[in-house]
Amino acid sequence: MNADAKPAIVVVRRFDASPERVFDAWLDPQIARQWLFSTPDGEMVRAETDARVGGRFTFTERRDGEDIEHVGEYLVVDRPSRLVFTFAVPKYSTEYDRVTVEIRRLDKGCELTLTNEMSPEIYREWGERTRSGWTMLLDGLAALLGDEKRA
Amino acid sequence: MVERTSAHLDAVFHALSDATRRAMLSQLSSGPRSVGELAAPFSMTFAGASKHVKVLESAGLVRREVQGRTHVCRLDAARLSEADAWLRHYERFWTTKLDKLEELLIADADRQKPGKGSAQ
Numbered sequence: 001m002n003a004d005a006k007p008a009i010v011v012v013r014r015f016d017a018s019p020e021r022v023f024d025a026w027l028d029p030q031i032a033r034q035w036l037f038s039t040p041d042g043e044m045v046r047a048e049t050d051a052r053v054g055g056r057f058t059f060t061e062r063r064d065g066e067d068i069e070h071v072g073e074y075l076v077v078d079r080p081s082r083l084v085f086t087f088a089v090p091k092y093s094t095e096y097d098r099v100t101v102e103i104r105r106l107d108k109g110c111e112l113t114l115t116n117e118m119s120p121e122i123y124r125e126w127g128e129r130t131r132s133g134w135t136m137l138l139d140g141l142a143a144l145l146g147d148e149k150r151a
Numbered sequence: 152m153v154e155r156t157s158a159h160l161d162a163v164f165h166a167l168s169d170a171t172r173r174a175m176l177s178q179l180s181s182g183p184r185s186v187g188e189l190a191a192p193f194s195m196t197f198a199g200a201s202k203h204v205k206v207l208e209s210a211g212l213v214r215r216e217v218q219g220r221t222h223v224c225r226l227d228a229a230r231l232s233e234a235d236a237w238l239r240h241y242e243r244f245w246t247t248k249l250d251k252l253e254e255l256l257i258a259d260a261d262r263q264k265p266g267k268g269s270a271q
Contacts, residue, residue, distance in 0.1 A: 025252055
């Protein structure tokens with residue numbers, strides 16, 4: 001086990017769509033603007049991606065008259081199986097998370113595994129705002145940390 | 152407090168990165184245990200178990216009291232709960248996004264149905 005493993009969450013989801021369609025949905029600005037960093041009440045005012053290794057993205061959403069920018073850089077772009085990017089919301093934090101999207105082809109559709117490794121710095125800022133007792137779920141937490149998945 | 156929180160979170164995740172320590176926390180979630188009791192399932196020495204307890208203690212996850220010759224350990228859930236809440240916030244974020252993506256893909260597939268089947 002890696003001693004400085006970062007806190008991470010893993011979300012797995014199956015889709016009926018092909019791996020290519022699911023992969024492209026992350027990078028095609030016309031599709032990504034509809035779901036990726038959008039919220040129900042916001043208005044996406046800018047969605048730009050430079051979908052290559054070292055390329056950057058910007059998604060700006062207007063929420064209550066305020067522009068919230070989501071930025072990051074693509075680290076791995078391997079269509080249709082693997083996408084890795086950094087991600088930050090500069091308004092809230094200068095720290096970057098790292099998101100890995102892995103897509104595995106199934107007989108019908110595909111399975112997507114998303115891993116979000118977080119910078120503990122973000123926790124400091126976030127934690128201060130929401131310091132209240134949410135329910136403790138030890139098993140859930142252990143599963144989320146999932147070192148057995150990494151091996 | 153503010154500047155300590157992040158270091159605390161590192162300590163919490165370090166403590167949780169070990170399967171033995173996670174198993175110890177599980178044991179403690181059903182009530183206080185002595186260090187000897189915590190060591191038992193792992194056929195571990197007192198010193199070995201005590202080392203793990205020390206890591207849990209420094210992360211603020213466990214409190215140890217010395218009662219005579221016995222060291223009694225108790226779970227301190229507050230810190231764990233914070234870390235958990237933080238992770239869940241992210242989990243919800245991505246779950247919501249993927250829900251939306253799924254919706255879009257389904258709507259798009261329906262639109263294409265009269266045509267020649269699935270797109271590349």
